[in-house]
Amino acid sequence: MSQDTTIQALNLDIVQQQNFVRFFRGLPEKAASTVRLFNRSDYYTLHDDDAKLAADFTSKIVNYMGETPKLSYLCINKHQMEMFVRELLLVRQYRVEVYVKSSGKSNDWQLEYKGSPGNLTQFEQILFENASINSSNSVMGIKPGKNKTLAVSNINTTDLTFEVCEFTDNECFSELEALLAQIGPKECIIPSGDNLELNTLKTVLDRNGVLVAHVKKSDFNADDIIQDLNRLLFFQMGQEKNATMFSETNLPDAMGALQAVIKFLNLTGSETNFNQYRLKKVDAQRFVRIDNAALYALNVLPKPSLNSEGAPVFTQTPKTHNLLGILNYCVTPQGRRLLEQWIKQPLKDHNLINERLDIVGCFVKDSETRILITKDALTKIPDLMMLSKKLSGKKAKLQDCYRLYQAIGYLPTLINILRKLNNNCVKDVFINPLGEFAMDMEKYQIMIETMIDLDLVDRCEFLIKSNIDSDINELQKSKQSIEEKMHKLLRKAANDLNLEEGKSVKLECNPQHGYFFRITKKEEQALRQAKQYKIIDTVAGGVRFNTEKLVMLNEEYSAINEKYEELQKGMVDEILKVAAGYADTVRSINIILASLDVLSSFATAAVSAKVPYVRPVLKPIEERVLELKKVRHPCLEQQDHLDFIPNDAHFNQNSKTFYIITGPNMCGKSTYIKSIGVCVLMAHIGCWVPCEYAELSLVDGILARVGADDCQLKGLSTFMLEMIEISTIITTATKNSLVIVDELGRGTSTYDGCGIAWAIAEHLATYVKCFSLFATHFHKITKLADTCPTVGNLHVSAVTSKDAITPLYQVKEGECDKSYGIHCAKIAEFPSDVLDWASKNLSALEHQEDLKFIKDFEIPIKKKIIEEGDEIIKESIKDFKAQIANGLNEIELEQLLNEMKNKLKESENLFIKGVIE
């Protein structure tokens, strides 16, 4: 007997299976991080490695189809598919493709949906129908040019913006890294090809946790960009659709990069994207420079971990593990998205920061108003950005119009609550603009009240009022009259069957059968004896049946209802058209309410901390001061059972600008320097800070590099990664930056590590002169303070006993006692003769090592300073080389040397000065 090889669930016989296997094996190859799903109406299937991946996620078992070599498959239902796709796109950062069978041809499948972490538009319904969008999605396009020029575009599909810029970067791509941190794209496209420049670019993107996709070089061609922009950009009603009026279109390479992303996202493929996007230039200079290395080093954002292929994975981390979690008391998704944006874009503008601080202050003082806003008013506001998007994308329903009506209706109450704060900033930032926008929306509110039947809304029915139109009114009356007749029939059926009307026998309606009666299976017997009743079917919920009369009434009802719905639809379309005209105003209201949510969230965070935060006093950038009293780490101090020991920080351009922090392991060095970095960042986003008192001048950058094992991405060696990060700091730090360095040089031998750390510390302390914190285990570096007046030594204190080191977490002046190493060895029960030998020889060894160290590193350090330290020196050497290349006689050479000597005298480099003089 032949075995039945039909797959019942999929209704596939062996021939159909073979056909599919052939089709599947003919599909173009894909990356392992792309998952293909095949939509088979009731189920979805996955095959090969994708089946394995889904099997792990759903705990289902993989099966096989076709003939040898068989193809593995996993069958999942719609709910499982939704969960899996959510996991793939939002957590694992994979790409997803969904194929459907083309109608007609039995074995042809076509790609129906495509999604990637940066492009979720086609999956929005699956991903966000029942969940809010808490994080913006964007895809970046980068077109590299000659001499490190980069043209960048970014499309944010949540905020509906196109951002573009062109700039020249340095060897380390540090400008690009800062931009990646500010914008935070999930995915980036670059031209395909194999050259050094593209490979370096890919490495930079990988290091920043951005998924990279390669597209054809020709996709970066801007030939059709104006035509595409005319369709996609937002123009006011009646405004000429002419994208050339935007100055951004004069950046040809950036337009090429934009064209490539538009194509990648297939934005012109759906009308819902038309008239939606805003075009703007990226203005990176407005923000404090901070790159992803620093954001993760300071625990500002949740850190991605890596999957088996080295791709970043974003898993849920406890709220108290990062600054975003600590500050997030937002109650709206738009507030949550804005908070993340603000954290990535710390401001440099004194007035704007002070405005935010002022508003936070109002909410801190008036807790009653703050609670009213966060616990009540804002919770009534839906995601207005999404509503605006639906309205202008012609995807809205009458229900959406009603939700908007409700939200706008709440604005006057909100404004009244805000008035209680009696503050000018609150008035300018919230009350006045909200008042004006509420007035702009007045006609919309009247339209909704006039047109929608508000009495039906409680029953979740969204319909046009019948009295608006005489035809609708007539049809509505006819429908009601038929419904009454149907209810009479129900009463009769209840009598005939001796059942209770509305309880054991019910009148119900569904799209398949229209109106019918239903009884439970238990009562079926009664029905079999009454012949006038015809059973339709038996389902889990009971037995469905009707009568000839009910069938007739049903048909009559359907015909009338069809006309009624047609008329309704015509009117609904009219309303939606008018409502679409308000999309821009709704978007503006959304931005204001999101800011309100974030600022009240800052205030809630300030008062919810174990010790309340204080308002930082901002000083102009040129004053160069950083004075923090009793500074705490906002995340660490929230940990249960941890009694945080606060410390002070004093920087002043006229005294110490560079602090070296030493001390035993686990005694609080990293925590101390990170606390200072996070506090400075918090102040720049307009948040109050975890200190007793804080006074600081604004900085132009927060540059950080912390312990190697903390921030390793994409398989780079510890040493490589720290060298990349530190060279970024060296090239970008100015005297107005804050630099935080922890355990530099740990990735190489102690000897080399110490040399590198020394050279960099000296460079920062002597030439850049920025405020720096340098935590290290290399005690020799503390000697820098002997020769450098701007360098100060600090140490974290601890108490040692016979068998323990107890950290006190107090930061004190001076370097730390060096005997901790031997003490640790004692606690670790090293043999006593080894310990005795080590103690006796410690000072002698150190003396010898010092001599060797100074001898070995004197030259390299100075060489490093020449190579990296000073623009003047670099320029002079470059000029000199160029002139020599032209060929010079003896006199010209001497003249050139004198010129160079004079130029070099302007240098602040002590070594060079010494050599010349």
Ligand SMILES: Nc1ncnc2c1ncn2[C@@H]1O[C@H](COP(=O)(O)OP(=O)(O)OP(=O)(O)O)[C@@H](O)[C@H]1O
């Ligand atoms: N100021 C503090 N108050 C209370 N506990 C602290 C403080 N600072 C640090 N700790 C605790 O000590 C732990 C270790 O701190 P940290 O990582 O800053 O030490 P470290 O000196 O940098 O260590 P290592 O030299 O090994 O890198 C923290 O996780 C925290 O639990």
